[in-house]
Amino acid sequence: MDNRSPAVEQKASSTVHRPSSGFAQAVFAITWKDLTAELRSRELLSAMLVFALLVIIIFNFAIELEPKLRPVITPGVLWVTFVFAGTLGLNRSMAIEKDRGCLDGLLLAPVDRSAIFFGKMLGNLVFMFSVEIIVLPIYSVLYNINLFNPGLWMVILLGSIGYAAVGTLLSSMAVQTRTRDMLLPILLFPVIVPVLLAAVKASSGYLQGLEMTEITPWLNLLVAYDIIFLAVAYMVFEYVVEE
Amino acid sequence: MKPQPKLLTALSILSVLLFLAALAMVFLYAPLEAVMNYVQKIFYFHIANAWIGMLGFIAAAIAGIAYLVKKDMKWDIVEVAAVEISLVFFFITIVTGSIWAKPSWGTWWTWDARLTTAAILEMIYIAYLMLRQGIEDPERRARFGAVYTLIGGLSVPVTFLSIRLWQTIHPAIIGAQSAEAQGSFGMTPAMLFTMFFSLISFSIIFVTLLWHRIRIGQLTNQVEELKHKISE
Numbered sequence: 001m002d003n004r005s006p007a008v009e010q011k012a013s014s015t016v017h018r019p020s021s022g023f024a025q026a027v028f029a030i031t032w033k034d035l036t037a038e039l040r041s042r043e044l045l046s047a048m049l050v051f052a053l054l055v056i057i058i059f060n061f062a063i064e065l066e067p068k069l070r071p072v073i074t075p076g077v078l079w080v081t082f083v084f085a086g087t088l089g090l091n092r093s094m095a096i097e098k099d100r101g102c103l104d105g106l107l108l109a110p111v112d113r114s115a116i117f118f119g120k121m122l123g124n125l126v127f128m129f130s131v132e133i134i135v136l137p138i139y140s141v142l143y144n145i146n147l148f149n150p151g152l153w154m155v156i157l158l159g160s161i162g163y164a165a166v167g168t169l170l171s172s173m174a175v176q177t178r179t180r181d182m183l184l185p186i187l188l189f190p191v192i193v194p195v196l197l198a199a200v201k202a203s204s205g206y207l208q209g210l211e212m213t214e215i216t217p218w219l220n221l222l223v224a225y226d227i228i229f230l231a232v233a234y235m236v237f238e239y240v241v242e243e
Numbered sequence: 244m245k246p247q248p249k250l251l252t253a254l255s256i257l258s259v260l261l262f263l264a265a266l267a268m269v270f271l272y273a274p275l276e277a278v279m280n281y282v283q284k285i286f287y288f289h290i291a292n293a294w295i296g297m298l299g300f301i302a303a304a305i306a307g308i309a310y311l312v313k314k315d316m317k318w319d320i321v322e323v324a325a326v327e328i329s330l331v332f333f334f335i336t337i338v339t340g341s342i343w344a345k346p347s348w349g350t351w352w353t354w355d356a357r358l359t360t361a362a363i364l365e366m367i368y369i370a371y372l373m374l375r376q377g378i379e380d381p382e383r384r385a386r387f388g389a390v391y392t393l394i395g396g397l398s399v400p401v402t403f404l405s406i407r408l409w410q411t412i413h414p415a416i417i418g419a420q421s422a423e424a425q426g427s428f429g430m431t432p433a434m435l436f437t438m439f440f441s442l443i444s445f446s447i448i449f450v451t452l453l454w455h456r457i458r459i460g461q462l463t464n465q466v467e468e469l470k471h472k473i474s475e
Binding site: 166169170173174176177178179180183186187189190191192193194197198201217218221224225228229232236239240242 | 311363366367369370373374377386390391393394395397398401402404405406408409
């Protein structure tokens with residue numbers, strides 16, 4: 001528990017007296033703990049970032065990214081990059097909890113179990129956003145395509161939320177198995193197909209400048225997926241961390 | 244060890260007889276389809292297999308929820324049984340579908356909503372079995388299995404809808420839709436009767452298999468307990 005910040009202790013103890021208002025505080029305390037730990041070690045973000053850049057470079061050789069095809073292929077390349085880098089982050093963020101028994105410490109804290117879920121999820125989401133914010137301009141420069149597109153950013157936001165919700169739940173299951181981090185992509189990829197499909201289609205709609213009537217169904221799908229799986233993860237997380 | 248219930252023995256015999264009867268009906272009773280000839284015969288078992296896969300999928304999701312609510316190991320046994328049966332029957336569905344698609348559509352596979360969803364469902368089942376394999380504690384194995392069937396059970400319909408949406412929106416994929424239309428045909432009453440007969444037969448086969456598999460699950464648990472007692 002050495003990397004638990006004083007903020008956690010303070011906020012956890014305050015929830016003992018006022019459990020009703022403590023939920024948001026507990027969520028932010030857990031997120032803050034992850035971010036502080038990351039700011040001090042910088043292990044996770046640098047690994048995710050370098051990995052993401054390597055994936056983009058490899059794609060350059062693997063598929064000919066001709067200028068004419070770029071608006072069509074770019075969403076696919078970007079989302080594969082985010083998903084792979086995201087898996088790296090999800091695994092790491094849960095593994096550090098498991099390794100030194102930090103998860104047990106978190107579970108002992110007098111906060112709702114779902115607060116732990118949302119805290120970890122927000123942390124994962126921040127890591128994903130950080131990678132995405134850096135990858136987008138670099139990709140723009142490398143492939144000479146304009147990704148300064150608020151519509152695209154909204155799709156990335158929505159897609160990342162759904163991905164992080166399911167990913168956080170499944171990664172907390174995966175770390176408790178014998179095969180550990182190997183299992184996460186196998187568990188995660190088949191169930192995030194709708195997010196991936198909708199995100200790729202909506203992104204490509206924005207990049208190709210399609211009409212909103214063609215993009216809206218995909219945005220609706222993304223929002224629906226986010227809501228359904230946030231709710232389900234919220235309800236079942238308790239069963240996953242129960243000892 | 245409890246002896247096999249009489250009803251189960253009767254069901255097993257009935258399943259074999261019904262299967263043979265369905266097979267006979269497909270080849271001897273159902274008329275030959277005008278355009279596709281013998282190729283169309285696979286349809287009766289294809290539909291029946293897909294139906295069982297669906298039944299297993301729904302049974303697994305219900306058993307998963309029941310486990311999370313009741314925390315009773317018997318639901319875990321039902322869940323595994325349903326998943327395993329559904330896995331096998333969806334695999335047969337994909338194979339029979341491909342055999343039918345090659346002469347009718349001219350390809351073994353298209354990324355149609357039904358085909359893709361079935362393939363993804365198979366991947367979810369395989370992931371489910373791998374997840375269970377990696378956990379030694381039976382109680383935790385049951386809990387994680389139930390959570391994953393719940394997530395899978397919710398994501399599969401969404402996947403199906405999203406792939407359908409992909410087709411209706413994207414004009415390039417319209418080819419798949421017209422290919423689907425190529426495969427459709429009008430059914431005579433004899434064909435319909437054969438189809439329903441095989442559906443009912445396979446449903447009974449499903450119940451029989453599920454029951455057998457649940458018994459195996461219970462026996463496995465008993466063996467585990469006995470082993471545990473000996474080692475103490």
